[in-house]
Amino acid sequence: MSTPETVHGLFAPVLTPINADLSPDAARFVSHAKQILADGCHGLCPFGTTSEASSFSNEERMDLLDQLVDSGISPSVMMPGTGCSAIPDTVQLTKHAVELGCAGVLVLPPYYYKGVLEEGIFRSFAEVIERVGDERLRIYLYHIPPVAQVGFSIKLIERLRNAYPKTVVGIKDSSGDWSNLSAILKEFPGFGTFTGSEKFLLETLRHGGAGSINAVANVIAKPLRALVDGYQNEDAEPLQSRVNLITQTRGGYAPVPLLKQIVAYQRNDPVWTTVRPPLVEMADELAKELIGQIEAAGLPLHS
Amino acid sequence: MSTPETVHGLFAPVLTPINADLSPDAARFVSHAKQILADGCHGLCPFGTTSEASSFSNEERMDLLDQLVDSGISPSVMMPGTGCSAIPDTVQLTKHAVELGCAGVLVLPPYYYKGVLEEGIFRSFAEVIERVGDERLRIYLYHIPPVAQVGFSIKLIERLRNAYPKTVVGIKDSSGDWSNLSAILKEFPGFGTFTGSEKFLLETLRHGGAGSINAVANVIAKPLRALVDGYQNEDAEPLQSRVNLITQTRGGYAPVPLLKQIVAYQRNDPVWTTVRPPLVEMADELAKELIGQIEAAGLPLHS
Numbered sequence: 001m002s003t004p005e006t007v008h009g010l011f012a013p014v015l016t017p018i019n020a021d022l023s024p025d026a027a028r029f030v031s032h033a034k035q036i037l038a039d040g041c042h043g044l045c046p047f048g049t050t051s052e053a054s055s056f057s058n059e060e061r062m063d064l065l066d067q068l069v070d071s072g073i074s075p076s077v078m079m080p081g082t083g084c085s086a087i088p089d090t091v092q093l094t095k096h097a098v099e100l101g102c103a104g105v106l107v108l109p110p111y112y113y114k115g116v117l118e119e120g121i122f123r124s125f126a127e128v129i130e131r132v133g134d135e136r137l138r139i140y141l142y143h144i145p146p147v148a149q150v151g152f153s154i155k156l157i158e159r160l161r162n163a164y165p166k167t168v169v170g171i172k173d174s175s176g177d178w179s180n181l182s183a184i185l186k187e188f189p190g191f192g193t194f195t196g197s198e199k200f201l202l203e204t205l206r207h208g209g210a211g212s213i214n215a216v217a218n219v220i221a222k223p224l225r226a227l228v229d230g231y232q233n234e235d236a237e238p239l240q241s242r243v244n245l246i247t248q249t250r251g252g253y254a255p256v257p258l259l260k261q262i263v264a265y266q267r268n269d270p271v272w273t274t275v276r277p278p279l280v281e282m283a284d285e286l287a288k289e290l291i292g293q294i295e296a297a298g299l300p301l302h303s
Numbered sequence: 304m305s306t307p308e309t310v311h312g313l314f315a316p317v318l319t320p321i322n323a324d325l326s327p328d329a330a331r332f333v334s335h336a337k338q339i340l341a342d343g344c345h346g347l348c349p350f351g352t353t354s355e356a357s358s359f360s361n362e363e364r365m366d367l368l369d370q371l372v373d374s375g376i377s378p379s380v381m382m383p384g385t386g387c388s389a390i391p392d393t394v395q396l397t398k399h400a401v402e403l404g405c406a407g408v409l410v411l412p413p414y415y416y417k418g419v420l421e422e423g424i425f426r427s428f429a430e431v432i433e434r435v436g437d438e439r440l441r442i443y444l445y446h447i448p449p450v451a452q453v454g455f456s457i458k459l460i461e462r463l464r465n466a467y468p469k470t471v472v473g474i475k476d477s478s479g480d481w482s483n484l485s486a487i488l489k490e491f492p493g494f495g496t497f498t499g500s501e502k503f504l505l506e507t508l509r510h511g512g513a514g515s516i517n518a519v520a521n522v523i524a525k526p527l528r529a530l531v532d533g534y535q536n537e538d539a540e541p542l543q544s545r546v547n548l549i550t551q552t553r554g555g556y557a558p559v560p561l562l563k564q565i566v567a568y569q570r571n572d573p574v575w576t577t578v579r580p581p582l583v584e585m586a587d588e589l590a591k592e593l594i595g596q597i598e599a600a601g602l603p604l605h606s
Contacts, residue, residue, distance in 0.1 A: 022430065055415075057389050059391075086357060088359070110580070112352075112357035113582065114449070114450055114452070117581075121581055127580060148415075150581075277390065277427040278412065278420075278423035278424055279416065279419065280419075
């Protein structure tokens with residue numbers, strides 16, 4: 001199957017800074033986005049799971065995306081998350097992103113009902129695609145069963161690609177399961193397959209994947225980019241081992257509060273530690289301890 | 304603890320009829336709501352799980368609720384579902400319901416992130432209550448872990464009640480687990496505890512519960528009401544056994560498509576069979592077979 005051109009490389013699900021009153025902090029958001037692009041990200045996925053996307057209203061999400069574009073960052077490097085439980089909400093966010101000129105959108109399946117039929121997920125995507133009705137639309141399926149609980153089987157991916165070959169152009173696999181990711185890479189050569197787990201970055205690129213969309217790209221874009229650029233080099237394995245250190249070290253702690261603590265540490269800016277409920281910020285002392293462990297293991301976090 | 308007056312009796316999570324183009328059908332919605340009230344429901348919970356609430360935008364939900372009130376049904380018998388993943392969305396729906404004069408609201412916890420800390424769920428509710436900022440607000444916690452995956456422990460219920468005794472006044476327990484429901488009934492006498500499973504209706508009332516919020520109240524309000532009115536009578540057990548027949552008979556089939564098929568059968572109106580993706584309608588032949596089995600077992604569905 002011939003596939004339209006897809007984006008490639010290192011993308012960050014951009015963390016969303018918020019103020020003490022829980023409102024989004026657009027200035028810090030734009031500044032952070034520019035910094036991680038400067039540090040080596042090829043592109044941005046605002047409103048992924050790491051961005052606390054589901055904790056913001058559609059209005060807040062569209063406003064933040066507008067501000068990114070207004071700041072001068074090209075929408076051609078953006079793939080915002082737009083998948084909601086309700087079709088009209090997904091359509092609204094997706095239309096907005098397409099009209100801004102975004103390279104693509106990262107779309108969760110409807111995630112409230114569990115155990116739904118694949119036919120129902122297929123119809124949800126078909127309905128969104130028809131309602132958006134724009135040839136520029138490029139959808140990347142967002143497969144994150146540990147959180148959404150609803151995902152995309154190989155059969156469903158195939159059905160969506162066959163029905164909408166110019167629109168359904170890729171996937172982010174955040175299953176954390178190499179056997180699933182490698183099956184996608186094998187079944188769908190030319191599909192824009194991104195790993196959501198940085199530990200599979202090297203193997204994903206070696207197997208023809210499009211790249212990586214990783215939470216840790218918010219804080220270690222440079223070493224991740226070195227791995228993306230150098231994956232065919234002899235020193236690729238040690239580069240991979242180095243970027244694994246954050247996730248290996250954080251143990252059972254939730255990723256978003258720790259990543260926000262690391263940004264606060266990097267920018268010397270405690271505003272960054274705040275999260276929106278239902279997430280809870282990480283205590284400063286625990287963050288300090290974990291950051292110390294990550295750096296001691298060989299991954300400096302100050303650039 | 305003294306608790307403010309709460310609602311009691313039989314409530315229906317109102318099915319949401321939709322047209323072939325997937326838009327909500329407000330006329331059928333209002334007509335159905337009036338019919339089930341006439342059949343014996345004490346009140347209505349529009350926008351529960353059975354209502355496909357998560358598949359509709361906030362605008363669609365507010366418009367449908369407005370139309371119910373405009374049709375002359377008193378908001379004093381309404382307890383709409385208003386819980387979303389994002390605090391601003393929950394606040395918008397909750398404010399709207401309170402300003403309409405609804406008796407209460409049924410509030411899901413934020414349900415995208417899994418394994419969140421109870422502190423985070425508590426903060427979500429605190430934030431919603433503060434932002435709504437209305438003394439008339441009465442919250443019923445919506446505990447449905449088989450679907451939302453996020454729920455309310457006894458400890459969290461206690462914390463919410465202690466912090467907001469005039470506001471957090473009840474719970475709908477759709478865990479399907481009698482040991483959980485009976486623990487709530489035992490721990491919190493006077494709390495407005497509703498069973499979400501009709502099979503526990505009799506036991507809930509015998510243990511001082513407030514009543515029942517059941518999907519099947521959309522189609523068998525009369526026998527359910529007979530049980531609510533007669534739970535202290537000698538024939539209560541057979542009444543309970545009779546209302547159990549739908550759920551016992553449907554086997555592994557999803558409840559919403561079957562319930563919509565039963566309404567279509569009762570009203571002789573095939574428009575009712577449509578569901579919004581990600582749900583998928585039930586095939587007519589299968590529905591006919593299941594309806595036949597339910598009636599043959601002793602529960603007539605035509606009133």
